[in-house]
Amino acid sequence: MYLEKTVVLESTENKALTEILDDYYLAYLSRQLSLLGRREVHNGRAHFGIFGDGKELTQIAYARNFRKGDWRSGYYRDQTFMLYLGLLQPEEFFAMIYGDTDLNFNPSTGGRNFNNHFSTRNIDENGQIKDLMTTYNSASDISPTAGQIPRLLGLAQASKLVREHPELKEKLNNNVNGNEVAFGSIGDASTSEGMFFETINAAAIMQVPLAIAVYDDGYGISVPKKLQTTKESISEVLKGFKKEKNTNGLEIYTCKGWDYEDLVKTFEKSIAECREKQVPALIHVQEVTQPLGHSTSGSHERYKSKERLVWEKEFDCISQFKKWILETGKADEAQLEEIEKRATKRARQARDTAWKHYTESYSAETESLAGIVSQLANKNIKSVDHSDEFNAVKNKLFPTRRALFSFAKRLKFELHGIDGLTAEKEDLKNWLGKFEARTKVMYNRQLHREGVDSTLNVEAVPVQIDKDAPMVNGHDILAENFHKLFAKYPNLVTFGEDTGFMGDVNQGMKGMQEAFGEHRVSDTGIRETTIIGQGVGLALRGFRPIAEIQYLDYLMYGLPTLSDDLASMQYRTMGKQAAPMIIRTRGHQLQGMWHAGSPMQMILGAMRGIFLCVPRNMTQAAGMYNSLLEGNDPALVIEPLKGYNVKEQLPSNLGEYKVAMGVPEVLNEGSDVTLVTYAWNTHHAVKAAQLLKELKNISVEVIDVQTLMPFDVNHRIVESIKKTNKVIFVDEDVPGGASAYMLQKVIDEQKAFNYLDTAPVTLPAAEHRPAYGIDGEYFTKPTVERIYDAIYNMMRETNVKKYPPLD
Ligand SMILES: Cc1ncc(C[n+]2csc(CCOP(=O)(O)OP(=O)(O)O)c2C)c(N)n1
Numbered sequence: 001m002y003l004e005k006t007v008v009l010e011s012t013e014n015k016a017l018t019e020i021l022d023d024y025y026l027a028y029l030s031r032q033l034s035l036l037g038r039r040e041v042h043n044g045r046a047h048f049g050i051f052g053d054g055k056e057l058t059q060i061a062y063a064r065n066f067r068k069g070d071w072r073s074g075y076y077r078d079q080t081f082m083l084y085l086g087l088l089q090p091e092e093f094f095a096m097i098y099g100d101t102d103l104n105f106n107p108s109t110g111g112r113n114f115n116n117h118f119s120t121r122n123i124d125e126n127g128q129i130k131d132l133m134t135t136y137n138s139a140s141d142i143s144p145t146a147g148q149i150p151r152l153l154g155l156a157q158a159s160k161l162v163r164e165h166p167e168l169k170e171k172l173n174n175n176v177n178g179n180e181v182a183f184g185s186i187g188d189a190s191t192s193e194g195m196f197f198e199t200i201n202a203a204a205i206m207q208v209p210l211a212i213a214v215y216d217d218g219y220g221i222s223v224p225k226k227l228q229t230t231k232e233s234i235s236e237v238l239k240g241f242k243k244e245k246n247t248n249g250l251e252i253y254t255c256k257g258w259d260y261e262d263l264v265k266t267f268e269k270s271i272a273e274c275r276e277k278q279v280p281a282l283i284h285v286q287e288v289t290q291p292l293g294h295s296t297s298g299s300h301e302r303y304k305s306k307e308r309l310v311w312e313k314e315f316d317c318i319s320q321f322k323k324w325i326l327e328t329g330k331a332d333e334a335q336l337e338e339i340e341k342r343a344t345k346r347a348r349q350a351r352d353t354a355w356k357h358y359t360e361s362y363s364a365e366t367e368s369l370a371g372i373v374s375q376l377a378n379k380n381i382k383s384v385d386h387s388d389e390f391n392a393v394k395n396k397l398f399p400t401r402r403a404l405f406s407f408a409k410r411l412k413f414e415l416h417g418i419d420g421l422t423a424e425k426e427d428l429k430n431w432l433g434k435f436e437a438r439t440k441v442m443y444n445r446q447l448h449r450e451g452v453d454s455t456l457n458v459e460a461v462p463v464q465i466d467k468d469a470p471m472v473n474g475h476d477i478l479a480e481n482f483h484k485l486f487a488k489y490p491n492l493v494t495f496g497e498d499t500g501f502m503g504d505v506n507q508g509m510k511g512m513q514e515a516f517g518e519h520r521v522s523d524t525g526i527r528e529t530t531i532i533g534q535g536v537g538l539a540l541r542g543f544r545p546i547a548e549i550q551y552l553d554y555l556m557y558g559l560p561t562l563s564d565d566l567a568s569m570q571y572r573t574m575g576k577q578a579a580p581m582i583i584r585t586r587g588h589q590l591q592g593m594w595h596a597g598s599p600m601q602m603i604l605g606a607m608r609g610i611f612l613c614v615p616r617n618m619t620q621a622a623g624m625y626n627s628l629l630e631g632n633d634p635a636l637v638i639e640p641l642k643g644y645n646v647k648e649q650l651p652s653n654l655g656e657y658k659v660a661m662g663v664p665e666v667l668n669e670g671s672d673v674t675l676v677t678y679a680w681n682t683h684h685a686v687k688a689a690q691l692l693k694e695l696k697n698i699s700v701e702v703i704d705v706q707t708l709m710p711f712d713v714n715h716r717i718v719e720s721i722k723k724t725n726k727v728i729f730v731d732e733d734v735p736g737g738a739s740a741y742m743l744q745k746v747i748d749e750q751k752a753f754n755y756l757d758t759a760p761v762t763l764p765a766a767e768h769r770p771a772y773g774i775d776g777e778y779f780t781k782p783t784v785e786r787i788y789d790a791i792y793n794m795m796r797e798t799n800v801k802k803y804p805p806l807d
Pocket residue numbers: 077143144145186187188189190191215217219220221294
């Protein structure tokens with residue numbers, strides 16, 4: 001616990017007393033931090049702040065029960081919880097508000113995330129997830145309300161899996177012991193979110209050690225409980241979930257946020273039972289206050305009634321705690337005053353240290369820029385003397401990199417037209433280069449794993465097909481390959497709708513549950529958000545989960561968790577946290593508005609940070625799974641729905657061969673037009689290429705990108721265009737969707753524009769969803785004939801004589 005202990009006393013009674021006074025110190029310190037933090041924003045030394053005032057006692061009582069190996073997944077009010085465990089230092093509290101980018105000083109966010117968004121490391125620089133039983137652990141916080149809840153399911157499930165299968169312990173490098181609890185926290189209003197209810201239901205069914213404390217301060221910003229929660233009470237609402245004798249369900253507890261004894265008792269009991277029996281617990285902490293209002297962005301006097309404000313003052317948990325200490329004679333006024341003084345001093349010191357650290361981090365760069373500005377001033381040329389503007393930037397109360405960089409860039413623009421000043425121009429150029437490189441590290445790196453565990457490092461291993469290889473259904477290749485993977489990786493688990501008993505709706509997991517057990521291959525309810533959450537939590541604790549979403553069109557139900565949590569995890573923690581999970585789904589084509597969609601643009605836009613694999617057949621899909629399990633990047637694999645019952649040759653090195661990420665494959669060599677595509681359209685493309693060759697002697701180079709994220713890392717496509725001078729992008733997303741993404745990558749990033757002799761073409765699906773049936777699909781999506789038309793017309797553009805109109 002982070003504290004300067006009051007006095008160390010011997011007897012049990014005295015120990016309890018010391019603990020109480022320590023708690024008072026911590027609650028008071030935390031409140032001072034909130035007060036000072038708010039002031040920093042209002043003084044203009046920080047942009048924004050959100051604090052945990054009013055919730056101090058609740059969190060102390062909650063954190064008391066946290067053990068090494070446990071996991072927290074909470075929200076922005078949890079500063080006292082984190083202080084109690086020593087996971088937050090007062091200095092760091094301020095460093096977060098200022099946005100200090102020094103990861104040593106601001107380890108939770110490195111300046112990337114809001115203040116009070118906490119995290120601990122779960123992965124080391126070598127990509128090893130380990131030693132989690134020796135530390136207090138916290139998933140990294142996100143701002144979307146209730147977004148922290150789905151992952152609790154996986155964090156808790158990991159304990160259950162290991163308790164029931166102790167042999168897993170060793171396979172997880174002893175990162176999970178089986179007795180750990182996943183501690184969640186959420187505001188009362190955020191329980192209105194669907195993902196909260198979905199998680200409660202799943203946890204109550206699965207019976208996992210998950211505790212959720214609801215901090216009920218009666219408001220979600222300004223909107224009161226009566227508009228948020230039925231009967232104005234989440235514990236009342238959830239009564240139907242309550243565990244009865246011989247049923248599954250949830251234990252529900254209530255207590256009051258200003259009553260220290262009640263809080264301590266309730267949390268002790270609820271967490272002990274949750275830990276021992278692995279029954280989820282909901283602790284509804286009522287009558288909580290929010291003395292400083294929601295955040296620094298507003299004032300609660302605007303929407304709280306006078307009576308409420310009076311009540312909040314009286315029932316402030318620290319005032320009530322003090323009253324109780326005095327009334328029960330545990331300490332006198334003078335003792336408490338001494339504690340208060342000490343806490344206030346500590347908070348101020350922390351603020352000053354953090355501010356100094358933040359501002360000094362600018363010193364070297366500011367000074368070297370000052371040198372350039374004064375060199376210019378010494379030239380005695382009025383137009384190049386920018387000392388005054390520079391001093392204004394330098395003396396800003398709140399220094400920012402933006403102000404410095406913007407000044408330096410503009411200075412560069414100004415000097416550009418002026419003759420001479422060679423040395424100064426060179427110095428400025430160097431300054432800008434160095435500054436930008438440093439800023440990039442601070443803000444633009446770590447979207448994906450960058451060390452030895454980057455999946456980009458996994459090299460391709462060719463698939464081996466023996467001469468007499470049998471032709472089997474696509475799903476058999478997947479199933480046999482998964483069989484090898486489950487044997488090879490003892491921490492591999494999979495789950496989803498119909499994944500377990502049935503082996504998924506398309507039989508890719510056929511026989512897996514029988515072979516590897518229900519704990520590793522399991523069914524879930526229909527609940528895409530928490531299927532993803534389950535994966536995130538399990539991956540954080542060292543499992544390798546494959547979370548199955550039954551069809552690509554239903555990925556949308558899991559999208560918030562994929563986008564807000566999984567995709568941003570690596571980035572928002574600067575690589576300190578990774579959840580290397582695979583999302584397995586299937587889609588693109590198979591007749592039906594919600595069974596044939598290909599919403600790639602949605603994924604490309606919302607899921608940067610997650611690899612996107614788009615195999616054209618099951619041999620390729622299996623090779624992708626083989627690669628992904630060797631790296632630590634999360635990935636989505638979309639198996640082509642039409643391919644399960646198509647025959648493929650059975651490889652002889654299943655589980656071994658690998659597809660390199662971001663490396664396209666040329667399926668058909670050609671010299672007239674480059675056709676770039678992926679997934680099922682590769683088949684249409686190859687057929688169209690054959691037909692064009694046969695009928696018109698047009699030679700098409702067909703390129704399968706294999707993965708959309710990463711995309712053609714070695715710029716293979718532009719090499720093809722250098723030869724053909726024409727490019728067409730074919731896919732079955734909406735116009736302006738993934739085809740436009742590929743176009744941007746190739747034309748803009750790979751600079752293919754210089755090599756084109758006709759306009760680049762995109763051939764996507766129609767704007768609407770794919771209509772039902774063979775015809776509905778045919779007249780919505782790209783086809784062999786449409787590809788033929790498009791390519792012929794491109795040829796015609798450069799040689800009208802040779803290629804007369806098709807009609
Ligand atoms: C999905 C989403 N919607 C809206 C918001 C904006 N927002 C931030 S906090 C908040 C209120 C949350 O209230 P509550 O859950 O009671 O927590 P409290 O702040 O009162 O502790 C809202 C609406 C958000 N962050 N995320």
